[in-house]
Amino acid sequence: MRIVVDLNRCQGYAQCAFLAPDIFTMHGDEALVYNPRAADEHRESVARAVAACPVHAITVEGLDEPSATRSEHVQESTHGR
Numbered sequence: 066m067r068i069v070v071d072l073n074r075c076q077g078y079a080q081c082a083f084l085a086p087d088i089f090t091m092h093g094d095e096a097l098v099y100n101p102r103a104a105d106e107h108r109e110s111v112a113r114a115v116a117a118c119p120v121h122a123i124t125v126e127g128l129d130e131p132s133a134t135r136s137e138h139v140q141e142s143t144h145g146r
Contacts, residue, residue, distance in 0.1 A: 074122040081114035
């Protein structure tokens with residue numbers, strides 16, 4: 066998964082840090098720090114964090130794509146070379 070947070074939109078509500086603390090943390094009262102590449106094991110907590118953001122500042126590529134499907138895409142792209 067690739068996570069992108071619009072830091073101009075983020076208001077520091079910290080719902081993401083509460084719901085996915087392994088991915089999102091607050092530095093001080095307003096600065097969000099996050100890991101843009103989350104492992105599949107964090108999929109559920111990241112989905113909750115995205116849904117809980119009151120200003121919709123978080124987008125995630127590959128969140129809805131099942132793990133098996135992503136593996137098949139990788140295999141197809143490496144075998145097609």
